[in-house]
Amino acid sequence: MPIITLLESIHPAGVAALSEACELRQLTGPDDPGLAAALADSDAIIVRSTQIGAAILDHGPGLRVIGRHGAGTDNIDRQLAEARGIRIVNTPRSNTESVGEYTIAAIMQLFKRFAEVERALRGGSFTAAGGSLPGQVDRLGLIGRELAGAHLGLVGAGAIGQSVARRALALGMRVSAVDPWADPEALRSLGITPVADLETLLPTVDALSLHVPGDPERGPLIGEREFALLRPDAVLVNAARGGLVDEAALASALTEGRLAGAAVDVFSPEPPDPEAPLFSAPNLMLTPHMAAMTAEALERMAVDVARFTLEALSAGPAAGPAAAGAAAAGS
Structure with a gap:
């Protein structure tokens, strides 16, 4: 089973979908003391709004997928991810x-x-x-x-x-x-x-x-x-x-x-x-960045990011630009 680190909390429906298909490691955020250990052999990381660059990716030499819980991917260093062959998936239609x-x-x-x-x-x-x-x-x-x-x-x-x-x-x-x-x-x-x-x-x-x-x-x-x-x-x-x-x-x-x-x-x-x-x-x-913050959208985002991350892990190594669905981000 793949190993996936969940950096921030998501709706329980997404957690359940991940737990059935992978070894899931749940953290409390980028300052969690267990971050380095969790990422050391993880295949994927799922994030919400945390900035994802070298400071985090360097802990995960085996990362193959970054799952973004949300429409945009501008909190992720896409150039660095692409250089490392890491796919990025997001949830552009969930909200x-x-x-x-x-x-x-x-x-x-x-x-x-x-x-x-x-x-x-x-x-x-x-x-x-x-x-x-x-x-x-x-x-x-x-x-x-x-x-x-x-x-x-x-x-x-x-x-x-x-x-x-x-x-x-x-x-x-x-x-x-x-x-x-x-x-x-x-x-x-x-x-x-x-x-x-x-x-x-x-x-x-x-x-x-x-x-x-x-x-x-x-x-x-x-x-x-x-x-x-x-x-x-x-x-x-x-x-x-x-x-x-x-x-x-x-x-x-x-x-x-x-x-x-x-x-x-x-x-x-x-x-x-x-x-x-x-x-x-x-x-x-x-308003405080809440347009997408409805109960229904949060559940859809959690389920979608779980599904898309698992699908990307099954698809094999990334080829070309490391982004899936990013063209629709923010649209």
Whole structure:
């Protein structure tokens, strides 16, 4: 039986699947004192968010597979893994529906301005002398917007982007996407209008949502230039990667009224600094990298990473780039 080290805890369903097919060694994280001994003769390691580079891989000279519990693989030194002939498997579709739901919920909250309205109500802004509640909503400038008829722009139209699009279309939104890897005709068949580039897309959207992997060498995808192209009544949702958005530029755009609102679930670095300018920006919904954190998605990820890791071990040595499913990561 193969030996697999589980670096961080996963759903019991995944643990059960592994226990039936391998010798499983369960650790408590990268600081576990048993790490070196566990990896010394392991065939595979399964991780969640721990950074995996030489410091960990050097303990496992016989490692053949790295299983990533999640869609992205940017916490793994893929170049080093490839050089050592180690396959990387991930779970790119396990959290698709969870992130799709989160994105639509975030857009709806921003359009309906729930946080602002509740804050005003709890803070006593609505008074008995002010007349009807709807009239006070109007006078206080707290009127919301409809999703029906609004234009949603997607950056990335892979599995998650398409999940968002299905929900948006069902709500009556128009959906366009920038994705150089997608087949334009396939997008059109789903009701998504393909757009050539960000410069064309940004000035037209009421809501923009990001669904692509990050690229530290490229830098932020959305920065000062891109915020200048967005309309001041637009909103932004980023539940993909923190490095995709220039956080200082986002804080400035919100503070100066050049963007109506934003929802941010991912940060660079993580955890974020609560003293950073972003945390004092108005009309901003902040969540702690939880878009994929549903009970259903966590169970699917655990079962999928167990299955894909075992399949990769059965497939023999890696050949060529050491990644399985990584093309869909973050999509």
